Structure formats: C-alpha cells, structure tokens
Amino acid sequence: MEFLSKDKLKKYLIYAVVEILLIVIGILLALSLSTWQSNNKDNTIERDYISDLIIDIGQDTSYFNRRRIRNIKKKIAALNQAKAYLLGDYQIKDTLSFLTAVGYGARYSRVIATSNSSTYTELVSTGNLRVIKDKDIRKEIINYYENKDAAAKTIQGSKTDYLDYVNSLRSFKKNTPNQISKSDQKRMLRKIKEDKFYGLINQELTFADGLEIHFKRGLENGIKMIQILQAYNDNTN
Numbered sequence: 385m386e387f388l389s390k391d392k393l394k395k396y397l398i399y400a401v402v403e404i405l406l407i408v409i410g411i412l413l414a415l416s417l418s419t420w421q422s423n424n425k426d427n428t429i430e431r432d433y434i435s436d437l438i439i440d441i442g443q444d445t446s447y448f449n450r451r452r453i454r455n456i457k458k459k460i461a462a463l464n465q466a467k468a469y470l471l472g473d474y475q476i477k478d479t480l481s482f483l484t485a486v487g488y489g490a491r492y493s494r495v496i497a498t499s500n501s502s503t504y505t506e507l508v509s510t511g512n513l514r515v516i517k518d519k520d521i522r523k524e525i526i527n528y529y530e531n532k533d534a535a536a537k538t539i540q541g542s543k544t545d546y547l548d549y550v551n552s553l554r555s556f557k558k559n560t561p562n563q564i565s566k567s568d569q570k571r572m573l574r575k576i577k578e579d580k581f582y583g584l585i586n587q588e589l590t591f592a593d594g595l596e597i598h599f600k601r602g603l604e605n606g607i608k609m610i611q612i613l614q615a616y617n618d619n620t621n
Contacts, residue, residue: 427620430515434617436503437525441606441613443500444532448602455491456596463489463592467585470577483564483572486550489588492595493547504529521616528609532602539591539598546588549581 462485468474469482476482504525507513516522553575554568564572575581 429512430517431617431620433503433507433512433515434613438610438613438617440500440503441528441609445603445606445610448599448606450603452492453596453599453603456592456599459489459491460589460592460596462486462491463585463589466576467582467589470582470585479569479573480564483554483569486572486576487554489585490547490550493543493588493591501529501533518616521612524609524612528605532605535598535601539595542591542594544584544587544591546584546591549584 465474465482466486466489469476507516507525513522513525516525553572554564
C-alpha cells in the first residue's frame, strides 16, 4: 500500500475541513432559522395575547364607566335625603318622588363586579404568561388582575340588607318601578322612621362610598393598563 504524497494528503485534509465547515455552517443556519421561526411565532402569540388583554380590559373599563360613577353619587344623595327625613331635617314636598329616591338608594346594592379575565386565566392556566417577554409588563398584568379581584371580593363582602328592607315595604313592578300605592306609601313613611332603617342607611352609605371608590379606581386602572399594553404592542411590532 502506497503512502499518500504530501500534496495529496494536504488536499484531502483541506477537502475534509471544508466539508466539516459546510456541515457546521448548515447546522448553524438550520438552528438559526429554527430559532428565528420560534421567536417569530412567540412574537405573534405575544401580540395576539396583548391584543386580547386590551379587549378584555376595555370591556372591564366600560363596566366601570362614568355613568355608573354619576349614578353612585345620585345613590348617595338619595340615601342622605332619606337619612335627613328620618332625623327630621327634611320636609317632603312630593311623597312619591321622595319614596322613589329612597328606592334609588338601593341602586347597585346587588352589584356584581364582573371581570372579563378569560385571556388572563388562559395565560396563567397554560403557562403562556412566559410568552410576555417583558417582565415588567408581566408584573403590571398580574398586579392589575390581582388588585381588581381583591377589590371585587371586598365589595361583595360589604353588601347590606337595605334593598331587602325597602323591597319588603312595597310591591315592585319592573315596568312601572316608580308607582307606589297609597297604602304602601303610608307604610313606607312609617317604617323608614324606625331605628332599624337608620342603621341600614348608614351601612348602605358606607357600602356606596366603597363602591364609588371601586368604580373610579376600576375606570382609572383600566384606562392606564390599556395605555401600557398598547404602547408595548406598538414597540414590539
């Protein structure tokens, strides 16, 4: 068996090195392409999740709208009017209007602070929260939902018996809520002078104050969160 000449050996070595380099380059290119495709897929998923969160929080924000905040102020005014009457500091001019206001004091007494958290629930349950690459954004999202849920639970636990008491004094018709019979009017005027009703008014006023704060914060936090997510989505596109 002949030994290879130095020139042939050199050529074979060069050829082998080139082949190895080509294989390595091919592997690196394939890995880079795979990584790029994976990152691109993750970026698309991230943008979709952020967009869905914006929609969900937008629906939450529409729940905590300014109209509800105005209605809460009207509720508080109605409760204070009823309290003033009980204390002898208010003279009734129109009995039906006054008793309608007493009923308005029960507005939102059975409020259910709904939360559209389907996207967030999916992010947490599937472990896809990691797809949100920016850790500060992840923290903002988590804090938003945790704080909102905690506030909703506090509100739910603060409900009073004011609505039940008012409803027990009259028959309520959905289509004609402001119609109160003469006999019911007399009974209501008598019963709302009782100490029990005074206590219920104070409890409902406390509840209404907390509800007003809840609605205001819900509106403000929702608007702020949407702005943060929109800015993040714009920067990552």
